Amino acid sequence: MKYSTLILILLAMSSTLLMANVAEAQKMSEVNIHINARQQTIGAILDEIETKTPFSFVYMLGEIKEHRKVDLQFDGSLLDALQMLSRHTATRYQQTGNNIVVTYVPVQQPGRLSGKILDSKGEPLPGASLKVLELKESVSNAVDGSYQISLPAGTYTVEVNYIGFQTVRITDVKILSDKNTPLNIALKENAQSLNTVTITSSYRKASVEGLYARQKNAATVTDGISAEQISATPDKHIGETLKRIAGLSTTENRNVVVRGAAERYNVAQLDGIMLPSTDVQSRNFDFTLIPSNLVESIIVNKSATPDMTAGFGGGLIQVNTISIPTEDFLSFSAGSSFNSRTVGEDFYAYKRGKYDYLGFDDGSRNHFPAGLKDVSSFNPIYPNPANTTAEEVADQNRRIGGTERLGSRIFRGMPSQNYQLSIGQSYELSTKKAQKIGFVGSMSYRNTQNIDEIATIRRGTWQINATPDDPDNVNKGNLYNFNTTLGAL
Known part of the structure; x- marks a missing residue:
């Protein structure tokens, strides 16, 4: 009881001193x-x-x-x-x-709003005015229709007007600190009214209208996807993005099929330049080499016009990359895949070079002796003086290297792996941010290993005097694929 009373007295004294101090x-x-x-x-x-x-x-x-x-x-x-x-x-x-x-309190960096102002045909409208209503700030676009304005972080309403076109008001435009918000705007002609007509739209709807305007006025059947739509997906490369376009499908997210037409019937272009085939055995392009964050839009032409290349029957895939990045970025991605038929299984192949995993030959495959004979006509069933003898074939094989060099080896199947590095940088040439210079780039690496099962294997056109369906007469086998792909953009 005495201790409790003493504690209460001390607390009261300390409270009195504290109040006196304040x-x-x-x-x-x-x-x-x-x-x-x-x-x-x-x-x-x-x-x-x-x-x-x-x-x-x-x-x-x-x-x-x-x-x-x-x-x-x-x-x-x-x-x-x-x-x-x-x-x-x-x-x-x-x-x-x-x-x-x-x-x-850290100072928030302003964000940026950028894009292009186009007409209903997808053509730029130079000199169009863009105004931020809350801040009463305005900016005019350039000759190519592009514009850029720095704004504090927040949500704004943007109004765009141009002589002879309907004024567009876009709400809920969110600007993030030190981030760029892309917004392409399409204006409609106002030929029937002399008064100002204001059309209110949301940010998401207006940002893809520029792409839709080009599709609507195109002379061919087209479809596509814009950078704003791509940014809403988790896609790392456009091999994953292409299957989101109507009428397109992909094989292993690498090669594209347009309306059922296989890869060899399609053509791909990058900024108007024809893309070469990445496969030595067929005509197709590996779209995993192009990262999605470098793409401004993808247009797929499903029919041809006289101004297009005549090399496609299925579709023409036009990939348009960004010219100068609106914000700096650096991204790295890594991936792997495996299947039970390949990983951990015996993988038959010729002797590998030291740099096969890097996509380069170390020179070990170039050592062939001079004076080699054509032994393609060799037939062991019909020996005659005109045929090359088996001894000559064996001697030539020994000169080339025999089984020590050309014989098969047994490796262990490994998982496929891929890596990708993308970078974009821009530099301001003036304090008013009216001029800038920049670059975008990407490097990719992919190594794939797979085993395809072959149900029946027959050598040449030779006939067999046996029942073909007899399991003892059916030759099965596997096709072993080891491929390394390097890409730079």
Whole structure:
């Protein structure tokens, strides 16, 4: 009982002292101070204030940028001095008794809104005006229809107008700090009315109207996908994106099939340049080599016009890449795949070079002797003086290298693997951000190993005097594929 009474008395005394301390604490506006700091860190300025005033500062060392130096010349109240320091250093000050708590508030970088202003035919409208209603800021687009404006983070309503076209008002345009928001806008002609007509649209709807305008006025049957639509998917490369276009399917997310037409009936272009085949045995292109974050749009022509190449019967896939990135980026992706038929199983192949996994030949396959004979007519069933003898064939094989060099080896099947690195960078050439220079690039690596089962194998056109369906007469086998692909864009 005595201890409880003593504790209550001590608590009451400490509470009284604390209230007295708070009551006696001076306000920052009541304390005057003279500061003449030149190229001093924030910590050094706060230490000087502590020596000249009854206040102590409380802050975390990691939050105060000690390495930054500022100038502060002031003669007046401490409150005004700290407010001036706050404007120059993004720090905030709050008084608690005789202590001042210091917090660091990072300055938000502005975001960007960029895109193109087009007409209903997909042609640029140079000189069109884009206005942000909340900020009453406006900008005109360039000759190619492109525009860019820096805005603080937030949600805005954008209004676009051009002489002879209907004014478009787009709501819910979200700008993120230090991020770019793409927005392509298509305007409709206003030939029947002399008064201003305003059409209100949402951000998501307006951002793809530029692509739809080109499709609607195209002379061929086309379909496509825009960068804004691609950004809403988890696709790493356009091999995964193409199957999202109507009428297209892919094989293993690599080669494209247009309306049932196989890969060899289709043609791919990158920025108007024909893409070569990535397969030595058939005409097709591996679309996993092109990362999706470098693509502005993909247009698929399902019918031909006289101005197009005549090399396709299924479809023409036109991949358009971004010219200058609107925001810097660096991305790296890695992937792997395996199947039970290949991984861990015996994998038969010729002797591999030291750099086969890197896609280069080490030169071991180029050592062939001179004077080799054509033994394609060799037939062991009908020996005659005109035929090459078996001894000559065996001797030539030994000269080439025999089984030590050309014989099969047994390897262990490994999982397929792929890696991709993409980078984009832009540099401002003027403080007004009217001119810029930039680049985008990508490097990719892919190694695939697979075993295809062959139900029946027969050598040449030779006939057999036996029952073909007899299991003892059926020759089964496997086809072993080892492929390394390197790509750069």
